Amino acid sequence: MKTTYAAALSAVALIGLAGCVANNPKGAEAIAVESTAAECKVATATATSGNISFNVKNSGDQVTEFYVLADDGLRIIGEVENIAVGASRALTIQAQPGSYFTVCKPGMIGEGIGQTAFTVTGDEIAIDASEEKATQEAVANYTAYTKTQVGELVMGVKALTDAYVAGNDDEARRLFPIARINYERIEPTAEQFGDLDPKIDYRKPGADAEGLEFTGFHRIEADLWNDEAVLNYPDDEVPLLDQTGREALADQLNTDIQALYDQVHSADFVLTLGDITNGAIGLLDEVAAPDGKLPGEEDEFSHTDLYDFYANVEGAEVAFGSVRDIAEAKGAEGAALVAELDAQFKAMKDLLATYGNYDDGFVSYDTVAQDKRNELGAQLNALSEPLAQLTHTVLGVSEG
Structure with missing residues (x-):
């Protein structure tokens, strides 16, 4: 991840990357996430194994990121970054049963805020x-x-x-x-x-x-x-x-x-x-x-x-x-x-x-x-x- 600073924000405003509107992919469990200046609100702390779609809305005042981390709190399972103020994006992961963490990173710098335990239950996903x-x-x-x-x-x-x-x-x-x-x-x-x-x-x-x-x-x-x-x-x-x-x-x-x-x-x-x-x-x-x-x-x-x-x-x-x-x-x-x-x-x-x-x-x-x-x-x-x-x-x- 690269860090951002305020002077660069106007330069990227024109881009409006497609894919910024959250959706609920067919067959995926949808979970709402709200990233603010001080909190990372995940609608539920549990989900069932399989495809999970985190629909992340940025209600803060800075560009933000959202992460799903492994049980050690370090390894990244999935991330969605560069979520503009007021925008929403979806992160879809395929999760096996186990313990994870969710965290938001307003400003896309530092350790992030609101790191919270997230548990996936159910059966192993057969392929x-x-x-x-x-x-x-x-x-x-x-x-x-x-x-x-x-x-x-x-x-x-x-x-x-x-x-x-x-x-x-x-x-x-x-x-x-x-x-x-x-x-x-x-x-x-x-x-x-x-x-x-x-x-x-x-x-x-x-x-x-x-x-x-x-x-x-x-x-x-x-x-x-x-x-x-x-x-x-x-x-x-x-x-x-x-x-x-x-x-x-x-x-x-x-x-x-x-x-x-x-x-x-x-x-x-x-x-x-x-x-x-x-x-x-x-x-x-x-x-x-x-x-x-x-x-x-x-x-x-x-x-x-x-x-x-x-x-x-x-x-x-x-x-x-x-x-x-x-x-x-x-x-x-x-x-x-x-x-x-x-x-x-x-x-x-x-x-x-x-x-x-x-x-x-x-x-x-x-x-x-x-x-x-x-x-x-x-x-x-x-x-x-x-x-x-x-x-x-x-x-x-x-x-x-």
Whole structure:
């Protein structure tokens, strides 16, 4: 998760992401949730195993998020983020019997408020044998993809930090957006691991809001594009680092990326079908967030946001592709959703390609006029609306 700040809110107001209106998917138990400035009101503390749809209304005064957490209070079972003031969104999960927690996060920062125990009763959910095999294959394939991306990330970050420490700033500037591609493709997975994402990818407002040291990608960015950083933070908040400072920052980023590699390659690393589908949705939320790529806040010094934008879309498409056959097998509704997503992913990538590519580079995002950003936002909406239905379709009951 990235943090937000008030100045960015107006920049994202025009987006109006589709999928923000809560619905009650067929076959899902619907539970009302109200997020306010001080409370996270969940209508009931119990539910029956199966598909559960949390219909979250934001009655507060800040953009908010809603989470379902595992019994340890740390691992994320499902989340819906970037819920605008006055808007509603639905989070659908497939829950087995057990103990969970619900929590809201107004402002999308800090530990959240109203963390409450939530119990799922009933029987274990049975899966059709043929679908179970398809599920196992999808999870295995996507897990392998995730591990591959993190392996490439280790190498890309090492190349970036080597150039940075050596003082080869032109090469480091070239490598900065390239090194981030692998991270952006799997960002929701990376965010599962406690304090790693804050150290690796928080922007300065996020680090300040949570009382953290400003490190990682964006501290290197602030050093490499220091003129831009000084314009944004004129009170000597992001001074140029000396050689010792550069070496310490580079070592820390490499250490944190290696820790991420170790986590996804450990025997304890397990993904579910819901992780994959909700991760796809989360990747597009990362683009549209008030401090995200579409408003131009992610890479505020380098203006390399389009690299991240494209990588998030790529990652979402890979996640969708992993479960595509399962969705298509869900009868006419599933087949129609797959066809729509195929078309909208192509349209989104075709539009982004008009601004460049990884090999030749993307245009600097500060040169993209607001009407063109609106066009990107409209296409993002067109993709996000059907993608918001992916979890329910994949985890739902076949029509056939």
